[in-house]
Every structure is written in structure tokens, then in C-alpha cells.
Amino acid sequence: MARVSIFLAVPLALFVIGNACVRAAEPNETGTLHEQIDHLFEADTLVPPITPADDAEFLRRAMLDLHGIIPTADEARAFLSDPSPTKRSELIDRLLESPRYARHFATTFDVLWLERKQEKNIKSQDWYDYLYHSFHNGKPYDQLVREILAGDDTQEATRPTLKFYYARTVEPHALTRDIGRLFFGMDMQCNQCHDSPIVEDYKIGDYYGLYAFVSRTFLFQDKKKVPSLGEKAEGEANFKSVFTGESADKVVPKLPRGPALVEPAVLKGEEYAVKPAKDVKPIPKFSRRAALAERGVDGSTEMFDRNAVNRLWAHLMGRGLVHPLELHHPDNPPSHPEVLDLLAREFRENGCDVRYMLREIALTRTYARACELPNPQSLNAAAIALRSEVGQRDLDALEKQAPAANDEHETRRQKTLIKAKRKSLEEAQLAADYLHAAKTDAKQADIKWELLVRFWEDRGDVVLLKPLSPESFALSVLQATGAVDSAQEKIRVSFQSKKPKEWTAAEPADRPRVEAMFVEKLTYTQFNSSLQQFIGMYGDAPGADFGANLNQALFFGNAGVVEGLLKPVPGNLTDRLSKLSDPQAVADELYLSLFARRPTKKDESAVAEFLKDRQDRAAAIQELTWSLMSSNEFRFNH
């Protein structure tokens, strides 16, 4: 099957109109992945060029995205003063190699896959450690998901993965829904009972195709009530739609948008390797669950790869190319179809390497745009007019195209592209509306501009402000106030004096790495209770819209948690700031500690004004720090 985007069927050309240079998407096969992404992305948007993020903005953003914590003032200073032209890519590499990367991604995927569900059969720590080591060791993503779906309790190393099943009480419908959503980007909840009235593309048969893989799996308990996953060799997936009465019996397991499973013929009476009996866990000769684990992740269905890269993109950009993340279907096309195609293809070709994808996305110009909106004046009228014209022509051509007979994949693809093309025409229309209003009516122009900006925000065509996760918010507060540094230092000293056996056993060259892992882990563990407090207060459902509320504000202001961190302790932020007599130096240290940037002139004078005539300097400094930590600039990753 041709994997080249149908967008390429559009005449490739270089248009030059006036001084506007508009290029249709053209693959740049020779460039690095990040260059190719930028190339496609920039050719597919009418957003005027946005200023690149400065070093401070880039550093804070990359740290929060890859480590889930802001940099210290010292880290910021070092990065800002580093003259190396390649310091950004070096930073990304460094961040991805650090134990903190594994920590942040273990946390991120723990929340994604368990959704903060409580479950007791597998210790949370074991599950978390499993994820941590998977990310730390660069386990390919397909292998990671294969292990989780396999739910194999015979291997000590992968036993913690059972938590995924247990957290759904091994209930086949809950599993079907969550596996569809989380691993294939298709939330087929409605399809348990009927074709979806909301998503035309999702059918009741799709649901039961996936359901058939897990419907024979059940929670087994041995004599001592020790749980594990059992599986039967019989039991069929049958359905009847409550709307249409459409029904099917013995639905064959079929991957979402993938092939049906061909099951080996098994002689009657010989279905089991271990036959079911009292207190005996049955083991079928052919396991549908194992088949799901194998075929689900091996590229048999493109949904696996598309879901994965879309989520990684969303992690860094604040929004998926397909959004909502769990509704991949033709009526909800990707904002940039070729970019998603490219990412999915590269992901598979590069061994489903998460680090590789993160690195390449983080190296794009797209990632490194400043958070400011573009200037309306710099909208390119010629490009907009051209988009309308060419876009309409393309759309007509696409719509006239004969539907691909008997090729579901191609039909779906055509539909997706038509829908995407309509969106891009809509963008051109909104932009043209703005330009028109700008000439005649300033108030209308503001409204039109607002609409255009919302459109761009919905597509991730401008930088999105990402609220810090509860964990990142907590860690960043701890980092900003100096609590992390001081804990880390104590742990390091103790480590070096004790020299634990992991360290002495390691090769000398490997010892710094062992030490770093050890120190990071103990530091993180030490802050567990603070983290839990923040999670309890700020932990929305994963993927939920940002919801600031007054309970959180009361907590931040009055609970004493932040107050406690602001008390002067040798070496912490309040202590450091109190020793500085020059208000400008205070502003410098404060802004670097909280925002990884140097204060502007306005910031400096505001700080100086605040400190003027204050005899109670330590108190004044705590007030200042609290104010800035409760500000938007701190709460969001921008």
C-alpha cells in the first residue's frame, strides 16, 4: 500500500506572488526528521512567522517537558552564558540521558495508563519501577506495550504489568474500552451497544473485534487467593445492536483498523495446554491475549503507531495533531496530516524509540517558537488568497475522486483528507475575514483576529500554554525554593560517605551514573508526601481541561506548605535573596530561580519598588517569591 500522503497528489509548485513565497508541501527525504517536520508544518499553516523562543524560554520548556521540573538558577545561568551554537541539541541529549527523564516519563505514563486508579494486587512501587526502568533503558515502545498487553505473570520482570489489567478488574468491556483508547487512539465506548451516533466511523463490530481478544481473559485466584490472569479457550464475542438489531455471533478477533486474527485450528478436546480444573489456572494452547500483545504492536495496525506519536507530540506541544487524542477518525482529521504520517512512519522505522522521537520533535523550530502570538500585521494576504484558490481546487479534485472501492483504508484516508482540506479552507476564510475587517472596522477586526487565534490554538499552530501537571508543579515549587538542591546535596554527601555496594560494584567509569540514579531516586522519594498533597489538590482527570479552582488557591496561599518552603534555611532561595542588598541582584536571582530568565527592566523596577523601605527584608522577600510562584508565568509551561 502506498504510504505517501495523498496531499502529494496536489501539484507541487513553487509560487511566488509579490514577495510572498508559498510552497506546497514537498517531502524533504534527505533532511533529518526534525527538518522534515518543520518543512511540512510550515508549508501547511498561514500563521505568520513567530519569533523563536529565546534560550531561557527554551530551557524552561525543555526541562519541564522532559524532566517535569524547572531548572535551578545555576542551571539557567550556565545555559544562558554558554556560547556554543549547538547548546540546545546538547541540552536535549543531556536531558534525555538523565535519570530524571526516566522519572518524568514513568510518572507521565503511569498517570496515562492507570489514570490514578487505586489497585492493590500489584504494589504501586513495583509497577512504577517497571516503567522507570523501561524508560531508563530505552525499551522500545512497542515492546513496552507488548509486555503490558501480554499480562504474563510467569516472568518476574514483567509481572508488574498486570497492574494494567487489575486496575480494570480484568473486566473485558473496561479493558476493551481502555485498550482501544490508550493504545490505538480510538474511544469506542458507545460501540459496546451500537454504532456510534457521534463518530460515524466507529462501528459496533470494531468494538467486538477488539473485545474478542480479551473476552476470554479473567481474574484467576489460586487456593491461597493469589491473583493472576487466567484465560479460557472458549467463549465467543457476540453482539446485537440496541439500535438497529444488527448482530453477529462468534466475532473474530480483529485489531482496530487492522487485520482479523487467523486462529490456528485446534482439535476439539485439545484446546488446553493446562486444562481447567478446581484451583488450576487453565492455559489455552492458543492465547488470544498473547495474540493481541504480538499483533497489536507490530505494525499490523497503523493505529498503534499513530496513537503513540500523536501522544508524544501532544506531550511536547500541548495538543495532539489529532485532538482529542482518543478520537482518531475521518471526521476528526489531523491538523497536519503529513506530519502525522511522517512521524508514524519514522517511529516504526526507528524501532519505536521514544527518546528518538522526543529528541527530533524537541529539535524542531516548531517546538522552539516563542509563546507570544504573531503580529496580525504580518499576515500574508497573498498566501491566504492562494490557499483559498488552490485549496478549493484541491478539494474539488478530492471530492470528484472515485471512492476507492473495496479498500476501507483508502476510503477512510480520502475522507480524512477532504475533511482536512476543508479545515484548511476554513483557516483561509477566517484569515481573509480578518484582513477584510482590518480595513474597515477595528472592533470587528479584533473579533475576527480572536477567532483566527482560537482556530490556530485548536490546531497547535501557535504555542500553547501547558499547565504544569500536579507532580511538575510540586517539584517546581520545591526546586524554585531551593528544597530540591539542599535535599540532593545531603543525599549526595551521605552516598559518598557510605559508598553503597551498587557503587563499589560498578565499573569506575559507570560510577557517576550509578550515583546520579541513586541520588535522584532518594531525592524524589523524600518529596513523596509533598507530591501527594499537590496531587490531591491539583490532580484532575488525565486529559481533562485545565480547571483552576479556589480550593487550590486557598491551599497555595494558606495551607502553610508553601510558607514552610519559604522559611529561610541556609542555602535556600529566601536565604540567598536575603543576603543580597542590591534589589537588582535580588530580581536577577529570583527570576532565574523561578523562570529561568533574567528580569526585564519592568520586573527589576517592580522588585525594587516592592523592597523599598522594607525593614523586614526576609519577610518582604518571602512575599515577593510567593507572588511570583502564584503567577501565571510559574503555573504554566510556555
Added chain:
Amino acid sequence: MKCDYACGTAEHGTSRRQFLGGLATGVGALTLGGSDSWIPVAAAEQLKQSQKRILTFFLHGGVSQLESWDPKPNTIWGGPFRSIATSVPDIRISELLPFTAQQMHHLALVRGINTKNSGHGPGQIQMTTGRNPMGAEQPHLGAVAAKALTPPSFSLPGHILIKGGGNSGGPAAYLGPRFAAVTLEDGKAPQHSQLPETVSGEAETRRQEFRRSANDRFAGRRRTADTDAYTLSFDQARDLMARRDVFDASKEPAREQERYGQSEFGQHCLLARRLLEEGVPFVQVNHSNYDTHYENFDYHLEQLGEFDRPFATLVNDLHERGLLADTLIVVMSEMGRTPRINPRYGRDHWGTAWSVCLGGAKVARGAVVGKTSSDGMSVVDREVDHGHLFHTYLQAVGVDTKQEFVIGGRKFPIADPAKGPIAELLA
């Protein structure tokens, strides 16, 4: 129908708020503006007028329908109490509720409830979420009400639980912590609503002022609905702290306190009135305990004796103060109690045929829906369950319960799509 989030309109960016607006059909003013903080004063006043509210009483343990809303005196299991006439000619209720009887013209009864359950835990979930307990946690009625009814610039919590015993919380589930119950333990103000001792009032003013100016500077770089919401949350916290008195029923005139009586429940009812007057969309008052496996009659005499007068006073006050038209009142339990009287003069758990009392808002005044058999053992007319009731509560305050909440792109039906409201109960 195609998916609406891909419908191609640029309003998509504001869908959250528009959704809210579209949802609360009776509360058109809620759709105002694109930003939470820009509601003109006049509109805010108007909003206060039409602000819909829900007040629930949860009688923990399971109040006996036979000693309250569906008495069957002189029948085999009717028990020793008589029934009395009420302010509605055709309705008689238990003599244990003489004051409530005089307010019956503001209220209505559902007497044909069958929740097919007889456990406290599941019953509480059923009655407060409108669903059967299964798998994922569902949001409490209070969370749903707060989500659907809280005006954008409201500075108090939208979902308040006045706890007077009883094992209950107010989970918001997928609606997020913003809508979880703020619990007033023993009628005290919410957690963290006072400055830490180390921060003086002046220091607080200074630091909030600096926070605002820092936000203004950042807004020059970028401003979004989320940054506005975050800024607003601190301002709301300030408002709440300044209005801590709202949570203090002792600030009511002595005369009012007397009217409600000195019992804990009485004071909690007075506090509920204060909160409703401030426009809080959802208040639940707990009263405990009705789990009368022993001495059912003595206990009900005592418990309902405490309940009756403050409850009736509150219903009447809401009416007299013009709030009843916008305030739904519900008296619920996790279930009813067995008609059969056990050897210990107790009644046991019973979800098969029992009652709920409701009133105010759009509820048809003086209506009675449903009927139980003369022995009280079964529903003989218009059987309904928690799912129907949940739709009814919300529709009574103008929420279109056929809608869905859209959270993080996922859709969650507001109420059980397989059920609908009790139409004849909605005026």
C-alpha cells in the same frame, strides 16, 4: 449526527463555557461573555436573581417511608403512628412531621421508588449519582449541579456539604477537584480559608497585589482562557476569605437562631439558608442516623422530631424570601425500611418500595407520584428509580440532562441515558 467538535466552527475554543450556557436552559444569563471575569454589575445582579440552586437533605441510614412520607396506619405493618392531614387536601403524612405537613403545598412526594438495592454503600451511590455502582466512579449530584449551575464569577464553592455525621463525601469523579464537595465539618468554614499565622493582612494585600502586576506583565506576552481562570481562582479565594462569615451561622440574629433551634441540625439548616442566599448552587445537609434495626419507632420519633421543625422553617423561609422558585429541595436516604417489623421492633433495609420528598424550583407543588401496595411491600403504580429521580432533580433546575459533559475530549452523559425525568412532577 456527526461529531460536533469537528463541526468546523471557530467557536470551538470556547466550547466549555458555551456548553455550560447551553446546558442550563433556564439560566440564559450564564452564557455571558467569553471571559470569566468580565460580567457587568447589572448582569451579575440579575444572575443572582435567577441563580438555580439545589438543597438536599440526606437522612443517613435510611429513613422509614412508613414513619414519614408514606404512612399506612392501621395496617398490618403500619406501626403505632397515625397519619395527619397536610396543607394539601389529599396528602397525609406521618404524625411525626407536623411542621412539615404545613409546608406540603411547597413540596411533592414520590412514593413508588424501587432501587432494587438494600445496602448503604450502593444506595448512597445510587441516590447521589443517579447510577448503579459499577466500575468508574460517578460524580455526585452536587458536583454535577456545581458544574452546570455555578456562575462564572462566583466566589464561593459551588458544592457544599454540611456534615453532621453520616459517612459521605461528594466525589466529583471526572468533573475534577473543582467540583468536589467542600465539606463544612460541623458547620465550620472551609479548609485553608484563613491566612497562615505568619502572614499578616497587609502582607497578604502586598503579595496579592504583586501577583496581579506580575500577571499583567505576563499577559503582555500571552493571555489565554486558562491564564484567566488561574488568575480568577486567587481572586475567588480572596473573596471567600473576606466572606468567611457566610459560613458562620452564629452571625445570624438571635431571633433567627431561635427559630431554627439550638440542635446541631437546626443550626446547619440556618447555615444552609445563609449559603443559599449567597447563591451557592448546591448544599447538602446531613442528618444522622436513621438505621433503625432496633427500636425503629423510638428512633424515628426522636430523629424526625429533630428534623421536622428546622426543615419546615427552612422551606417556609425560602418561600418567603423568594428563593423557592429557583431552589430545588430533596429529602433522600440511601433506601427505605422494611414494612415488616422485626422482633426487635426494628425495620431493616428496603429498596423495593419507598419514598422521596422534593419541592421548590420546577417541581409541581403538592404532587404525589407513585403508589405502594396497602401492605407497603411493592410499588403498584408508577415505579421509578434513582436514575429517573436524578434526571428529575436536574431538570427541575433547568439542566438539560440529555446533554453530555465533555471532559478532555471525552463525553460523559450527565444522567443515565437509559432513563428520563418523571415528567408529571415537573411543572
